Amino acid sequence: MKGIYSSALLLAVNLGAADLPRRNFIDEYVFSKIEKDHVPHAKLSSDAEFLRRVTLDLTGRLPEPEAVKKFLADTDPNKRDKWIDSLFPALPTMGVGRRLVEKPFLDRWAYFFSDLFRNDEQLREGTDIFSNYLYKALELNVPYDQTVKDLITATALSTWTSGPANFIARERVMDGDGYSVMNHEDTCDEMAIWTSKLFLGVNVECISCHDGRGHLEKVNLWLSQKKRADLWREAAFFGKTYVAPSYGRFPEFTVLDSEKGYDPTTKSTARMPRHQTDLTPTFLLTGEKLVPGKPERQAYADMLVASPQFARATVNLFWAQLMGRGIVEPVFGFDMARQDPAHPPPAPWTVQPSHPELLNALADDFRAHHYDFRHLLKTIVSSTTYQLATEMDAPRSAAVDEHFAAHVVRRLSAEELWDAISQATNVFDEMKSLYGPKTYKRVMQASFYHDYESKLKDMFNLLQCFGQTDREEMPSDRSSLVQSASLLNSDPVLKRIKIQKGSRLETLLNGNLSDAEIVRELFLATVSRYPTAKEESVGLKLLKGNREQGAEDLLWALINRIDFIFNT
Amino acid sequence: MNLNITRRDLLRVGAVTLSGCPLTLFPRNLKASSDEKVQPRGSADCVVFFNLVGGPSQMDTFDLKESKTTPADLDVRTAPNGVRWPYGLLPKTAGVLNDTVLVRSMAAWDTLHNFGQYYQQVGHAYSAARAAEMPSMGAIIAQEFRSRSKPADFLPTFVAMNFPTGSVNGPLIKEGSLDSDTSPLTVDTKAASSLPFLLAPGMEGRFDRRMEALESFDSMREMDRASAPKRFLEWEAFTKSAQRMMKSPEIGKVFTLDEAARERYGRTPMGDACLIARNIIQARAGTRYILINQGGWDHHAAIYGKEDIARGEDKKQRGGLYSLCAELDSAFSALVTDLKAAALLDRTFIVCTGEFGRTPGDLNDAKGRDHWPAVRSALFAGGGVKHPGRVMGATDDAAAKITRLDWGLKRPIYPEDVTATIYSVLGIDWTKKISGMPSGRDFQYVEPMSSTGFIGSTEITDLFV
Secondary structure, three states, X not given: OHHHHHHHHHHHXXXXXXXXXXXXXXXXXXXXXXXXXXXXXXXXXXXXXXXXXXXXXXXXXXXXXXXXXXXXXXXXXXXXXXXXXXXXXXXXXXXXXXXXXXXXHHHHHHHHHHHHOOOOHXXXXXXXXXXHHHHHHHHOOOOHHHHHHXXXXXXXXXXXXXXXXXXXXXXXXXXXXXXXXXXXXXXXXXXXXXXXXXXXXXXXXXXXXXXXXXXXXXXXXXXXXXXHHHHHHHHHHHOOEEEEEOOOXXXXXXXXXXXXXXXXXXXXXXXXXXXXXXXXXXXXXOOOEOXXXXXXXXXXXXXXXXXXXXXXXXXXXXXXHHHOOOOOOOOOOOOXXXXXXXXXXXXXXXXXXXXXXXXXXXXXXXXXXXXXXXXXXXXXXXXXXXXXXXXXXXXXXXXXXXXXXXXXXXXXXXXXXXXXXXXXXXXXXXEEOOOOOOEEOOHHXXXXXXXXXXXXXXXXXXXXXXXXXXXXXXXXXXXOHHHHHHHHHOHHHHHHHOOOOOOHHHHHHOOOOOHHHHHHHHHHHHOOOOXXXXXXXXXXXXXHOOHHHHHHHHHXXXXXXXXXXXXX | OOOOOOHHHHHHHHHHHOOXXXXXXXXXXXXXXXXXXXXXXXXOOEEEEEEEOOOOOHXXXXXXXXXXXXXXXXXXXXXXXXXXXXXXXXXXXXXXXXXXEEEEEEOOOOXXXXXXXXXXXXXXXXXXXXXXXXXOHHHHHHHHOHHHOOOOOXXXXXXXXXXXXXXXXXXXXXXXXXXXXXXXXXXXXXXOOOOXXXXXXXXXXXXXXXXXXXXXXXXXXXXXXOOOOHHHHHHHHHHHHHHHHHHOXXXXXXXXXXXXXXXXXXXXXXXXXXXXXXXXXXXXXXXXXXXXXXXXXXXXXXXXXXXXXXXXXXXXXXXXXXXXXXHHHHHHHHHHHHHHHOOOHHHEEXXXXXXXXXXXXOOOOOOOOOXXXXXXXXXXXXXXXXXXXXXXXXXXXXXXXXXXXXXXXXXXXXXXXXXXXXXXXXXXXXXXXXXXXXXXXXXXXXXXXXXOEEOOOOOOHHHOO
């Protein structure tokens, strides 16, 4: 019997992902590889699973109970696409005052880019200005290549009035006392490293200290053939750039192109001495040299966005955000000698992308749509690949993850989780911006945690415990013992759960609802679905004793459920 | 197919097979191996590392030098172990110096806080290519002690307290690509609210009721464990560990702070952290490495504090070294005293040091001192240390250069040597290496290579003879 069952399973697998609808080119590539390699795969996610997942992924928020009910009851075969569309805010057609209406999609991605671009307290007021700039760029759906060019070429008298100038100023390296004089060449190096990492996915930090040879043979084949001088030549595109601290106001900076060029004789603050060599600004990826007379940073920005690797690295970064794993991993660790299956690297190296044709197709599509960020996200989440369930009938091997054959769970980020707890309980703290007359209710709407770090200490500690970043690195999503203990028993969480004025519990308990209805509403508000019969009976049992306490206990248990804390 | 796994099995299985987050690749085949050429000492059950983040000024503290810039109220006198000592800064510590070995022939490799801190916590040079995967000392210790854990253990092996936030020191280094149960339990005594492990009095019954509800609709139950996402298994394991901690009758003893004791320890975040450390050691509940961090030692400016506060007034208001030393002084001396009184000092190895020293000679323009890696000092106590009350090593008149080494090798003591010593006292073979790391490079517990070539780092045997 068992034998028949397992061969039937094998047959089902061999029929391939034929039972799954192919919605776009992503599915063509992913499913054909799943079939070719005979990898077991998950089924399509349920409506509830899809709804919660895509709403969190695109907006950082839970869907509200009313929206869940409506979606689950909807019989429209296109409801998933329509829901996806609804998560993107309309493009403004007039110069309307922004943030009069909450736009969760913009909050979530402005926050992401603030994390990515290291928009932290080192910039002080600049943090707020930079955050607003990123929000606006997303609101207007500025083509991503244009935004990247703006960031790389930003020039301003003050980082406290110009958003993009903060991108440059943040990576400055200071000399001496650390406050008054810029170390020019170290700053140029950092700008080259930073832009290459973020926008090309190539991390050249290693060759800023030493040649690749003798160091990187087991780490990165392409970089093992590169030299320090190659980095300096790329850094030379920033050779005219100067980041000057403002006199009397700290930390405000002026970003200008007033320097003479990259001077290898300058003493470095942290690296081995450089040496004299040809320092014509040269784009590391292609060897293209600066055309004399063209402004350096503009030339670099143009070469960077024109490079096919720009689109590839970008689509890979956002693919990883949504799918839990890049087509190339790690996302800032591209090895340019291992990208082309037609020219594979020597053994034991393998071609780096798990799906090279898919990566190129995504990049081509991104380019063809003028680097439209929203289009990229929509293409990914509309695919069946993205919409596969996380659970599967077969053991979950490494091959399953590598083939994207089942969705990867991720823990909600610190900010997402705390905001979700606030939303589920309907208890919010009002937070005030340090820099202007802005108040807000969700930590995802802050430009940086310095707004609430000292005023809401307990909440801040909780966020830190869940991996909130100080923006030196991206946030961590590792789990820990203290995290579990905090959800079970920390003061901020227990305070949120208590019945209080305006809370969801108060509204439900005062609202003529049966116990069963209350249980259902709480499930909808937390795990975004109806309870199973078994789950409902557990909830009813809790409410049967002391109704108020029981409701609190149920909400506590829901917030500690794995499928609340994780995005499945 | 239902693998009938018990809770204990889950924790064991979880420890071996759980990998990290889905955004990076962690192999499953980490293997530790050793050539077994050394004999680890095994003289301690627990290590306490006082990490003085920022780099304390050696000439004003452990390696006192009297010069024209020394303020009069540093109150320099001769301490019981024969050294000149700043009684104006560390009076109580003077009282326990005869339980310590004061080492003055140490140096650092790096002048930047983040790299220096990396050495302090990991015993390795920072490597951009490998930083994501390399585990800290505490995580290695947690991994080594996994097989020795007892059923009664309810505390994690690695505990880290009060690491200062902000990017200049780098992050608290955790487990890298080792399993997540080697991650530190992070305790922050600066937080306003009480630690989450203590159930409020009277809450036990309600907590039980809540846990019962949570477990009874536990989504994991219905899931086949072989196909369950590893993140879920990991979270469930943590929840069970947290629950075990919270329900342990001993947990109150660890985290409840007796007011009289708090007073003795100084009633500061540092004092509270040391009091909890003492309780953790007394509880013998599985903790082997306690990293107590104190930030603020980076005195580039105003090292002697605010000059307009009248001398002799409350030191804590003075700022600079005065307030910081006051915190350390009560906490450190109270911990050593209490451990000695409880007959635990012999089996607890204490290290107290920063990531580098500070510039000798005149103060800088901001009335402070800058970084000086050539000289740093440390206090060692307990854990088999012999002839306490002595001094190892000496520096010149300005504390600029080491003039006497006193430890058998012809070079200063470096961070790797301290790491080897810590592993040794815990009975860990420090020549071990782990293969199967994601980068392909083996991770050696202590690397024999430094930026200046082969160093052959070693245990500081002279502490123990």
